[in-house]
Amino acid sequence: MRHLKRIPFRIQSPDRPPFAKSSLNKSSIPNSYVTKLALSAIASLAISASCLADDLIKPSIVGGRDAADGAFPWIAALVRADGAGNATERQFCGGALIAPNWILTAAHCIDEQPPTGFEIIVGQNDLDDAYTPVFPRSIHTHPSYHFRRLGRGSDLALIEIDPPVLDYPPVSINRALDRIVAGREVTALGWGRTDYNSNDDTNTLQQVELTLRDIDEYDDNHPAYDYFISTELNETEKGIYSGDSGGPLLIQSEDGEDWLIAGLTSNSIRNADNSLNVPFFTNVASVQDWIDRVLSSTDTVPESIPLLERVKPAKHPNGQSYAGYRIWPFAGQRKETLNLNANSAFDFLLWYPNSLQALNDGSFLIFDTRNELSQAPSIAELSIEHSRNYIDPLFTLAPFENAFFSRIRGNSSRTDHYASFTFDGLLPNQSYHLIGESSSQLYRQDPGNIELTTTYENPFPASPDSNYWLHLNPTSASKFITLLPEATHTLNSNQEASGILSSNSHPFRSPSTRIELFKANNLPGTNESLITLLPEFDGELILYSTNDGREIAYADQGAENETDELIIATADLYNSIIGVYNFDKDATGSFKLDLEPHVPASLAFGVEQRRGITSADEYFTDSNGKRITYESLTITNTRNYPFITVRVYGSYFDPGVAIYDGDGERLEFEFGEQLHTITFAAKARERYTIDVLNYEGPYVQNYEILVSGSQTQP
Incomplete structure (x- = not known):
């Protein structure tokens, strides 16, 4: 199907x-x-059909009961920030606090939405009670998520919040796929409509018990099996209805002491009278590695490194000799405080590469050129304190992945947003468009070279053996950051192009998907153009803007050996790349691609x-x-x-x-x-x-x- x-x-x-x-x-x-x-x-x-505009999403639980106060202290409600109406009226999605500064929710809740458009209430059952909101600082959607086809990837997003929530304990995610078995009881949470046949909603958090089932609606190679779980079919008395997007689906730990998030409410296949009602939830365990990677940007991961290895005299690129403080920034992001004596303590936030030197063993030397460290400190006086880095996170960004950063709002003491990036998944002999942060410098550190060099090219040629650092300039405006590979093929108007999708093609969104990229040339002279794809595998068409990095067009009408067609404004082809990728997992093969004028008939x-x-x-x-x-x-x-x-x-x-x-x-x-x-x-x-x-x-x-x-x- x-x-x-x-x-x-x-x-x-x-x-x-x-x-x-x-x-x-x-x-x-x-x-x-x-x-x-x-x-x-x-x-x-x-x-509107976007998630936040005009109240489109409204979470709900049918056939449930009021949740006990304090039973789910990590529960989160996403509410519009426009101030029109009370919190119950403005609430549009659910979520859960999984770290002091991270909310887990559904990607379609906040897809393409600026972080300034909503705020978050944490730990509150009754939305009519007074509350102090926290605010989105950055938004990260899972790279496999596709807003046009919810069943094709993980409908999951992480929201970095400011200020961190320290009053409530976070909830843990399920990490064991073998816990997801048919017949297991699960609990869903949410606010909203409480009956399939009425518009009544509630301000009080609801919970309902459901039962997991096996998914068997699809062919064996359908990606839904990788990303989704489901509960019983065609329930008319209880379940999820017209809402609860992003709300948690819970299981209990084996000892019954703790809740674990097994899923997030995503979507359903449903008819008008609900006699067909097939609910789907994002399987959290299937994407735990990505969740851990994003959370590590601000997490504390202490390294078991002897103090004797922490301080190393070395010559700075400015020619002077200093005592360098040795760090392992790619082994786990954290904030470290170096205490030399009772009167001297320095915080090192591991984002600023100007003062770094590589030692070719995965470690770097960081220098304080204010002379406090100009003399090698006594190891006896050296102590290290680890803490979460809430202020200046270090993110890892892979091609086609994106992050949306917000200006800081509300009662935060900060007005700017600092962040840095390293890159992962870069291919040799491939160039990449860094989109969304033209004013910041991109630093590169090559193997065997202790100095960092500034890269001014965009797109920039990549080497998987080099380290890259991008520091996001402090800003009061929202920014969308992404990394797009440069097209490696050309598509000319009225000249059919042939291509091969293989295991050597660029990875796209998931380990089982590959993509070949084309740049249109010699464009048609008409206002609109027609792109036609004929693959010998089940292929799909996608277009990305190289101006802002966003997906602008998509087509998938056929299956194997069937044609996909896409009508697009010719002007949009000037600054875009055209992608051909596989739907079936690990599918490869040849394809033909054509670009021609399109003049619509009356x-x-x-x-x-x-x-x-x-x-x-x-x-x-x-x-x-x-x-x-x-x-x-x-x-x-x-x-x-x-x-x-x-x-x-x-x-x-x-x-x-x-x-x-x-x-x-x-x-x-x-x-x-x-x-x-x-x-x-x-x-x-x-x-x-x-x-x-x-x-x-x-x-x-x-x-x-x-x-x-x-x-x-x-």
């Missing part, structure tokens, strides 16, 4: 109804302004068309400042049908559809579903306008549309 409809637990909030179909009369507005004004009004009241009755909403189309800005693109189409009822039916199917997005008569009067408007079938009474010779809207951010979206007429109402 490749194309099951997955529903992230998102619903329309009851206090934000869709735009009333009869409440806007455009007859008094000049026709040249009709469409844009109508759409602006719709967008300001309608629900709508015609009975002719299904594949079209795209791209940056070449019209747009408006909604009340939240979000850009909404849309394609405006027309068709004239020359056949004098009494009824016209418009069918619109979004490829991996939920389009909005608005229909207007010849006077600009809006007849129909629908949104929030992947498939819309709208029938309306038609007039002979009338010209109708059909607007198809993309509410899901600055992404290219493709869709299918079919307009048909009938003599009787279907």
Whole structure:
């Protein structure tokens, strides 16, 4: 089953109804302004398909009971920071405190959202009680996560928070895959709707007991088996419903003393009456290595290193001799305090590479050039104190992975955000685009060279044997940081390209996926272009912007030896890379890729068309400042049908559809579903306008549309 409809637990909030179909009369507005004004009004009241905009997500537990106060002191609620309404009304997702400064949640809750858009309540059962929030400092989504296809990767994210929460003990994650067995009882937590048949929600944390089951819906090589777990099917009396995204699914330790997070609420396959209800949760144990890697950026990992090995006289690059303090920064990030005597103590935050020298054994010498360490200290006077590094973390970033950093808010004493990066997974003879931090210097330390050199190239040629350091400049603005490989192939317009996906291709998002990258050249002269992929394996198309590093387009209509097509604005190809990768785990093989002009045909009755909403189309800005693109189409009822039916199917997005008569009067408007079938009474010779809207951010979206007429109402 490749194309099951997955529903992230998102619903329309009851206090934000869709735009009333009869409440806007455009007859008094000049026709040249009709469409844009109508759409602006719709967008300001309608629900966006991104997670935070317009209250789209609302967590809930059905058939549960009130959780006892203090039973889950690490529980977290993500709430919008706009101040509109109380915390219960603004809460949109759940999470859990797994370290003093880290929240674990679902990736789709905060996907592509600036950290300034929400705040977090920790350790509180009743959201109506007064609270002191903590604030997102950085957001890290699992590299396998794909926002268009929730079943393809780990729907998991980590939120670094400021200030750290020291009043509540964190909860541990499950690390044993053999604990995830069918028949085991689990407990889900969340706030929100408490009945499948009502809109009632609650301000009090709910818990419900469920039972794990084996997943058997997919082919053996489907990635869902790697990343998800599930509970019993088609429950109508209890479970997760229209929400609880990011909330924990818990098991108890063998001694029954502790809770462990086994999963995070992600999505479901569900029909309208809930007779089909298949819940899925992200399997935390399957991605524990990535969780540990991110948490180690601020964690304390003391090294068992004798003090005698800590101090080493050496010559600094400035020519002077100093006593160097020896550190192992790549062995575990931590803050260390060096105590020389009762009157002298220095903190060394392991992020600043200017004063580092490599010793070629994995260790570095750090110098304090203020002369306090100019004389070798007595070992008898030397002591070392380890503590968590909450202020200046050292992250590891792999290609295609990203991190979103926020300006510090609230009651924090800090106004800037420092951070540093090292890189992992770089391939030899491959260059990389470092995106999002053009003002900071990239340092490189080569084998056998004790000095760090500054790299000014971008993209920069990489060596897997070298160490790289990027220091994020202090800033009061949010920043999105990512690392993209440079394209190694060229795709010319009207000239078919051939390629081979092999085990030597660049890793992509997971160990079982590979990608080949192309740069478009000699672009078509049309506003839109068509990219066609024909693989001998089950392949997929993806486009990344080399300006901001974000995914801008995606296509997957076929399976093995079936064609994938993608319509995109030609202008978007100037600063993008085109990727071809495998869906089936470890699949390889040859493929053909083609780029050609695309001129969409006019709508015609009975002719299904594949079209795209791209940056070449019209747009408006909604009340939240979000850009909404849309394609405006027309068709004239020359056949004098009494009824016209418009069918619109979004490829991996939920389009909005608005229909207007010849006077600009809006007849129909629908949104929030992947498939819309709208029938309306038609007039002979009338010209109708059909607007198809993309509410899901600055992404290219493709869709299918079919307009048909009938003599009787279907």
